[in-house]
Amino acid sequence: MSSSTSARTDDPPAVVLTGITKRFPGVVANSDVHLTVRRGEVHALCGENGAGKSTLMKILYGMQPPDEGTIEVNGEQVRFRTPSDAIKAGIGMVHQHFMLADNLTVQENVVLGAEALHGIGKKARARIIELSGRTGLNVDPGVLVEQLGVADRQRVEILKVLYRGAKVIILDEPTAVLVPQEVNELFDTVRGMQEQGYTFLFISHKLDEVRAIADSVTVIRRGTTVGSADPKTVSSRQLAEMMVGSELPSPETRESTVTDTVVLDVKGLKLMTPDGTRPILDDVDMVVRSGEVVGIAGVEGNGQTELVETIMGMRKAGSGTITLQDKDLTKLGTLARREAGIGYIPEDRHRHGLLLTQPLWYNRILGYQTRKPTAKGIWLDTDGAKKDTERIVTEFDVRTPGIDVPAAALSGGNQQKLVVGRELSGDPVLLIASHPTRGVDVGAQALIWDEIKRARAAGLAVLLISADLDELIGLSDTIKVMLRGRLVADADPNTVTPEDLGSAMTGAGSTSAAVQETAVVEEGEN
Amino acid sequence: MISTLEEKPHIPAAPRKRKMPGWAVAMLGVAGAIALLSITSMQTGFPQLTSSGTTQTAVRLALPILLAGLGGLWAERAGVVNIGLEGMMIMGTWGAAWAGYQWGPWAALVAAVVFGSLGGLLHAIATVTFGVNHIVSGVAINLLGAGLTKYLSTLIFLPLSNNPRQSPPVQSFDTFSAAGLGDWLGELEAGQRLFISDVAGILRGLVTGVSPLTMIAILLLPLSYYLLWRTRFGLRLRSVGENPHAADSLGVKVYFHKYVAVIVSGGLAGLGGAALVLNPGQLSYLEGQTGGRGYIGLAAMIFGNWRPGGLLGGAALFGYADGLQLRSGGETVLALVYGVVILLAAIVVWQLIRQRWFSAASAIVVAVLMYLLYISLDEIPGEFVSYAPHMVTLAVLAVASQRLRMPAADGLVYRRG
Numbered sequence: 001m002s003s004s005t006s007a008r009t010d011d012p013p014a015v016v017l018t019g020i021t022k023r024f025p026g027v028v029a030n031s032d033v034h035l036t037v038r039r040g041e042v043h044a045l046c047g048e049n050g051a052g053k054s055t056l057m058k059i060l061y062g063m064q065p066p067d068e069g070t071i072e073v074n075g076e077q078v079r080f081r082t083p084s085d086a087i088k089a090g091i092g093m094v095h096q097h098f099m100l101a102d103n104l105t106v107q108e109n110v111v112l113g114a115e116a117l118h119g120i121g122k123k124a125r126a127r128i129i130e131l132s133g134r135t136g137l138n139v140d141p142g143v144l145v146e147q148l149g150v151a152d153r154q155r156v157e158i159l160k161v162l163y164r165g166a167k168v169i170i171l172d173e174p175t176a177v178l179v180p181q182e183v184n185e186l187f188d189t190v191r192g193m194q195e196q197g198y199t200f201l202f203i204s205h206k207l208d209e210v211r212a213i214a215d216s217v218t219v220i221r222r223g224t225t226v227g228s229a230d231p232k233t234v235s236s237r238q239l240a241e242m243m244v245g246s247e248l249p250s251p252e253t254r255e256s257t258v259t260d261t262v263v264l265d266v267k268g269l270k271l272m273t274p275d276g277t278r279p280i281l282d283d284v285d286m287v288v289r290s291g292e293v294v295g296i297a298g299v300e301g302n303g304q305t306e307l308v309e310t311i312m313g314m315r316k317a318g319s320g321t322i323t324l325q326d327k328d329l330t331k332l333g334t335l336a337r338r339e340a341g342i343g344y345i346p347e348d349r350h351r352h353g354l355l356l357t358q359p360l361w362y363n364r365i366l367g368y369q370t371r372k373p374t375a376k377g378i379w380l381d382t383d384g385a386k387k388d389t390e391r392i393v394t395e396f397d398v399r400t401p402g403i404d405v406p407a408a409a410l411s412g413g414n415q416q417k418l419v420v421g422r423e424l425s426g427d428p429v430l431l432i433a434s435h436p437t438r439g440v441d442v443g444a445q446a447l448i449w450d451e452i453k454r455a456r457a458a459g460l461a462v463l464l465i466s467a468d469l470d471e472l473i474g475l476s477d478t479i480k481v482m483l484r485g486r487l488v489a490d491a492d493p494n495t496v497t498p499e500d501l502g503s504a505m506t507g508a509g510s511t512s513a514a515v516q517e518t519a520v521v522e523e524g525e526n
Numbered sequence: 527m528i529s530t531l532e533e534k535p536h537i538p539a540a541p542r543k544r545k546m547p548g549w550a551v552a553m554l555g556v557a558g559a560i561a562l563l564s565i566t567s568m569q570t571g572f573p574q575l576t577s578s579g580t581t582q583t584a585v586r587l588a589l590p591i592l593l594a595g596l597g598g599l600w601a602e603r604a605g606v607v608n609i610g611l612e613g614m615m616i617m618g619t620w621g622a623a624w625a626g627y628q629w630g631p632w633a634a635l636v637a638a639v640v641f642g643s644l645g646g647l648l649h650a651i652a653t654v655t656f657g658v659n660h661i662v663s664g665v666a667i668n669l670l671g672a673g674l675t676k677y678l679s680t681l682i683f684l685p686l687s688n689n690p691r692q693s694p695p696v697q698s699f700d701t702f703s704a705a706g707l708g709d710w711l712g713e714l715e716a717g718q719r720l721f722i723s724d725v726a727g728i729l730r731g732l733v734t735g736v737s738p739l740t741m742i743a744i745l746l747l748p749l750s751y752y753l754l755w756r757t758r759f760g761l762r763l764r765s766v767g768e769n770p771h772a773a774d775s776l777g778v779k780v781y782f783h784k785y786v787a788v789i790v791s792g793g794l795a796g797l798g799g800a801a802l803v804l805n806p807g808q809l810s811y812l813e814g815q816t817g818g819r820g821y822i823g824l825a826a827m828i829f830g831n832w833r834p835g836g837l838l839g840g841a842a843l844f845g846y847a848d849g850l851q852l853r854s855g856g857e858t859v860l861a862l863v864y865g866v867v868i869l870l871a872a873i874v875v876w877q878l879i880r881q882r883w884f885s886a887a888s889a890i891v892v893a894v895l896m897y898l899l900y901i902s903l904d905e906i907p908g909e910f911v912s913y914a915p916h917m918v919t920l921a922v923l924a925v926a927s928q929r930l931r932m933p934a935a936d937g938l939v940y941r942r943g
Contacts, residue, residue, distance in 0.1 A: 084777045099775045101768035103934055104761075112765050113776030115758040160776075 012075030014039040014168050014199040015060065015091070020069035022055055029055040030223045033069070037168070042190060042200040044214035044231070046207065048243055048441040052223040053203050057170050060201075061093045062086035073168070092166030094157045096173040100145050107141035110160050117163070131162050134196065136189045151182040155189070169193075170201045175209055176439065187213050205243070205441070207236040219243055244442045257291035258477050262325075263461035264288040264311070264430050269320035271303075271310055271485075280306045282485040284320070288430065293452070293462040295476030295493070297469065299505050303485040304465045305347060308434050311463070312344055313337045325429055338367055343423035345416075347434035347465070353419045356408035360400060361389040363407050364422055371426055392421035397447055413444030420448050430461045437471060449475065469498040481515070483507050491515045552835055564724035566865035574854040575861060576724035578715060580846075581731020583853045586805055588845020589743050590615070590816075593798030594823025595830070595837045596750055597642075597791040602832060603754055604787030605767035606653055607937040609664030612820025613671025614645035614792040618799025620675040623811030624682065626696035626803060634696060635739065635800050642796015643789050645671060650788035654781055657939040668820075676813065683811070693811035696803055699737040708734050739801055746794070751834040763787055767933035770940040780940055795820060822915060831930050848915040856905035859914050863900045867893050 017035040021028070030052045037043040047053045058064045060071065062080030071078050073089045080086045083093070100109050111117075111124045118124040128141045137155035139148065145156060154174060161169055171190075175183045190200055190213060204210050210217055211231045218228045219242040226242060264287065271281035280303050288294045298304050309315045311322055313334040322329045329337050338344065344367075346352035354363050364385045365374045373384035389403045396417045400410055407415055416436070423431065433452065437445040452475060456462055466472045472479060473493045481489040481504045489504045496515060504515045560576070567575035574580055594611045601608035608614075621641030626634030645667055652663040680690040687694045711733070714726035754760035765773040766783045774780050802808070802815050822844050829843070830836025851859050870893035877886035910917070 082777065083775060087777075095775070099769065099772035101765050101772055101934065103768050103931065104765060108761055108765070109772075112761060112773065113778050115761065120758055120761055 011039050012072075013037060014074060015201070016072040017056070017060065018070050018072070020056065020059060020066045020071075022052075022059060022064065022066050028223055030059070030066070033220065033223070033225050035218055035225060037199060037201060038216075039074075039199055040194060040197055041215040042194060042202055042213055044202045044204060044210040044217045045220060046205060046210055046217060046239060046243055047220035048205060048443065051220050051243070051441075053220055054172065055223075056220070057093065057172060057201070057203060060086070061091060061170060087164045087166065090165060090167040091170065092161030092164060092168070093170040094154065094161060094172060094174060096176060098153050098157055100153055100156060102146035103144065105142050105144055106137075106139060106148075106156055106159075109145055109156060110141070110163050114164050117165075128159065128163065132159055134162065134189075134193055135159050136185065136192075150177050151185060154178070154186065158189070167197070168199045168201065170203070172203045173205075174202070175204065175206060183209065207239045210239070211236060240442065256477060257457050257459075259290045259292075259459070261290040262287055263290050264463065265321075265323040266311065267321045267323075269307070269310060269322065270318040271306055271315060272318050280485050281310060281317075284485075284487055286480065286487065288461040288463055290429070290459045290461050291456055292477045293456055293464055293475050295464045295466065295472040295479045296482050296487075297466075297472055297479055297491070297501050297505055298482035300467060302482050302505075304482055305434070306485075307482070308344075308347075308432055308463070308465060311337075311432065312342065335367070335370065339370065341427070341429035343426075343428035343431045345419055345423050345431070345433040345436045347438065349412075349415055349419050354407045354415060357406050359406055360393070360398075360403045360410075360418060361386040363418065364389040364392065366422075368422070368426060388425065392418060392425070396421035396451065411441070413440035416440045417444055417447060420451055424451060424455055428460065430463065431455060432463045432465075434465045435467060436464070437466075437468065469501050473498065473501070481505055489515050548835060552839075555839065560725060560728065561721065562865055562869060564721045565868060566861060567724065568720055570861040570864050572854070572858050572861040573718065573723075573727075574858050575850070575865075576727045578712070578727045578730035578734060580849055580853050581728045582735055582849075584842070584846040584849030585732065585740065586801075586807075586845075587848040587852070588841045589740060589801040590798040590819045591823045591826055591844050592747070592838065592841035593743055593801060594795050594820050595826040595841055596746060596823075596834070597646075597794035597798065598824045598827040599750065599791075599832060599834065599837060600754070600763075600787045600794065601646075601649075601791035602827070602936050603767045603933055604763050604784045605770060605933055605935040605938065605940070606649070606784055606788050606791075607660040607664065608646075608649060608788065608791050608795075609661055609821075609824065610645060610649050610667030610671075611664075611791070611795045611798075611824055612816060612818065613664075613668035614642040614649075614795035615799040615802075615816045615820040615823075616668075616671035616675050617645045618642040618796025619803050619811050619815050620678060620693075620799075621796060622800035622803040623693035623696055624678075626800075627686075627694040627810075630697050631699045631739075631804055634804060635742075635797065638796040638800035638803070639793040640796070642799065643793040645796070646789040646792020647785075649792065650785045653939065654784045654788070657941065659939070660937050675811075679811070679813065687810075691813035693803075695810050698804055698806055698809050699739060701735040701737045701806075703735055704733040735806075737804070739804055743797070743801065746797075747834050747838055754834075759783075764933070766940075767935055770935055770938075774942065780942070784940075795823070798823065818916070828930065828932075832932055844915045844918060847918045851911045851914045856908060856911045859906045859911050860900060860903060862914075863896055863906075867896045867900065870896065 013036050015035070015037040017033055020030050020033040022030040033056055035045070045053055045056070055064065059066045062083045062085045065081070071080065073091065078089055080089070107125055107128055110128055111120050118127050125141050132138070132155070135155040135158045137152060137159055139152060145153060148156065154177070158169065174186060178186060194200065202210070202214060211234070214231045216228060217231050217234070217239065219226050219239065221243060229239060229242070266284055266286040269281050269284040270279060272279055284307060286294070296304050296307070306315060310317050313329070313332060317330070324340050324342065327340055329340060332340070350356060355366065361382070365380060368374045369380065373381060373388050375381055376384070386403060392398060393400060393403060398410070398414050398417045398421065400414060407418070410418070420436065431452070436448050436452070440448070452462060464472065464475055473496060476493045479491040479493050479496065479501070480487045481491060481501065483505065491501060491504065500515050563576050567573055594615055597611055597614070598608055618638040618641050622634040622638035625637030649663055649667055652658040653660050679693070683693045684690045708730055711726045711730035715723050715730055717723050754764060762773065762778045763783045763786070765778060766780050770780045798819070799816065802819070803811055808815070823841070826840030826844055827837050829840035830838070850862065870889050874886050874889045874893065877889060
């Protein structure tokens with residue numbers, strides 16, 4: 001890949017940002033940023049959440065003007081006032097959150113705003129079909145976007161950018177919404193387009209992916225570029241340390257705090273698909289003890305989400321029992337289960353954990369509407385809720401201007417800290433943590449790990465589901481592998497490696513002594 | 527071996543599942559409706575159900591609803607809920623009367639559009655620029671429309687008509703009839719043959735006493751469709767109603783398109799008001815003349831799934847219910863109940879074929895209740911008859927609202943940035 005670009009080093013670089021500074025009231029989002037993107041390369045921009053990547057890209061895409069500094073495209077200095085200026089200069093952006101209208105067709109979404117190029121009729125359609133091959137999109141332009149899966153929607157976004165004639169494509173956290181196989185397909189598409197001469201600016205904090213796809217890497221920290229690296233030689237850990245500027249926190253727990261007291265006892269749990277044809281959970285038995293972290297490993301979609309939601313009472317189990325400290329939860333509703341002492345960090349904080357448009361103290365009440373300190377008798381206690389939110393904000397280092405701002409105003413990491421703080425309030429005996437550090441920055445990740453470790457040391461039982469195998473191995477006292485709705489293997493976190501776990505998760509079987517198979521899964525079903 | 531990895535949540539590109547083109551579905555619907563009415567009129571012995579007189583009245587009464595519904599379509603496709611249609615319509619009636627008694631019917635149309643557009647402009651300023659909740663602003667406009675016209679009527683109409691609630695008479699449009707065709711259809715209608723006479727009656731109603739306003743309104747429907755679905759402007763307008771953030775990111779002027787849509791919406795509602803004033807039966811402004819037709823127009827649009835074709839069906843349905851009660855009174859409306867029983871019977875059969883036992887059972891229950899109502903009453907009490915269109919609205923919305931798809935960003939306040 002890099003050989004193809006070295007031939008063109010005489011050309012002016014595709015994009016050069018020099019000394020970019022951008023101030024917002026109270027904060028400096030970018031200060032003295034330098035970035036050079038050579039033509040035809042995949043250039044990765046890495047940084048923590050809130051490091052200023054997005055602001056920088058908004059400046060490059062003309063959504064915000066820089067206060068200082070210059071932008072050069074193909075050797076010429078440019079000034080973008082609106083995104084249309086950037087588009088004219090050949091720069092296109094694929095937003096992390098898709099900018100698509102579901103109820104319009106692919107064609108309508110693509111031509112919108114660029115009708116002047118080929119109209120909105122047959123000519124446009126022909127051009128879209130011609131371009132969609134490059135993005136790997138294989139659908140009729142007349143199909144409604146709502147019928148497409150996530151990966152295809154992303155292709156439509158790329159198609160939009162191509163249709164407008166972009167040569168430099170900014171991909172903002174493109175893999176955040178994709179499953180691993182789709183990530184590989186996306187990377188194939190990117191490489192294919194790179195060969196056709198397109199240049200990519202790839203924004204990510206997933207370092208493995210950066211190393212897999214990028215030709216060069218620039219790291220940004222606290223609004224300024226701190227250096228670049230060669231993805232071929234640098235390790236993910238080195239990159240991460242550049243990003244945070246210090247040594248990385250590790251999820252490692254020191255000594256075991258596991259006791260004999262059984263907190264959660266799940267027996268014979270079964271759950272069928274809504275149409276009743278296939279089991280999602282098949283005879284799951286599990287015990288979580290006080291002071292123990294039980295980690296569940298598994299490729300996404302093998303029943304982990306459903307297991308958690310069944311324990312929480314969000315789904316109704318077909319059969320089996322769930323017992324929490326000698327109390328039978330099987331027939332109780334979700335609120336009663338929470339009151340019995342379960343704290344729950346949901347995997348998608350936007351769907352289940354928070355009301356984004358409501359203030360922080362209001363979010364504190366959610367799930368605690370019947371308990372002190374957020375309720376007095378049948379009335380909500382807003383004063384108590386506000387006071388307790390202040391406590392969470394201080395103790396859990398939630399960075400917010402105040403407790404009256406809506407949850408949406410916080411970054412992902414701070415939202416998650418608020419959720420963790422809330423779920424550890426009210427003295428739970430069991431914490432269910434579903435992907436507790438997904439989509440949060442390294443700083444918040446360290447804090448969340450510390451809090452989980454501290455609660456564990458105080459005797460909390462923790463059920464941890466995570467796709468981050470390092471996190472899982474580091475935090476857990478016991479690891480169970482889930483495959484097609486069954487717990488198929490136990491692994492010892494002291495000796496198991498991510499590779500061993502990975503092969504156990506896919507059902508490929510493991511040769512490692514650290515993984516012990518506990519059930520046999522029939523192959524061949526699909 | 528690692529088959530779990532191969533499985534990916536990929537939704538295949540579904541080919542367009544359209545077994546029949548839209549116009550064919552519409553034709554089938556129309557044929558079905560006529561057949562239903564024709565059987566009902568034969569069984570119950572009320573030829574009024576499909577007489578040319580009823581049809582003519584229905585068309586006249588459907589016009590304001592159609593125009594108000596079109597107004598709603600424009601606004602909601604751009605993402606602005608326009609519950610203020612009623613108020614804009616009231617302003618349209620007043621404007622039409624004020625210009626109409628002085629300068630004739632064409633001036634009445636222009637004034638109605640201008641007055642309605644002013645209401646739309648107000649709604650746009652409130653909802654788009656200032657981000658007021660769409661319902662709140664709409665209700666305010668309804669109140670304002672009623673209050674303002676009351677004030678203006680007292681000021682201007684009272685000295686002329688000695689009645690603060692009524693304007694001086696307005697000159698009406700000349701109407702056109704297809705004379706030869708009408709006579710021939712009249713003979714067919716008088717023949718009292720099943721179906722043929724019914725079709726003839728309906729057709730005769732459609733070609734007799736057609737005013738220019740009727741033609742304009744009917745033409746506005748395909749025109750709106752063409753503008754909204756076949757032009758660049760329409761694509762942008764609809765994108766604003768579906769995902770304004772996406773539209774904005776692509777350089778579409780969101781506020782501009784919303785403004786245009788809401789102002790056009792007000793203009794169409796105002797035109798609907800003119801259709802009330804220029805109705806041959808009244809020919810003047812009357813306080814409370816709109817009688818909630820703005821809301822019914824909105825309901826017709828929802829019934830039509832935010833599409834022009836469906837909207838026409840909704841307007842025709844409500845206009846017909848209204849026309850029937852006005853023209854023939856309680857007995858014939860009761861005959862309509864019989865028609866509903868037949869319709870329900872058809873639904874039962876259909877649901878049984880599809881093996882939807884619960885739907886079939888509930889349809890049977892309702893059908894039996896309706897039938898009992900039909901045989902136990904001689905006529906629907908007058909108090910209820912005048913509410914027939916509203917009842918139909920309620921019933922239709924309750925049944926139809928299951929499979930509707932409104933614009934995704936409808937009713938949401940959009941803020942740039």
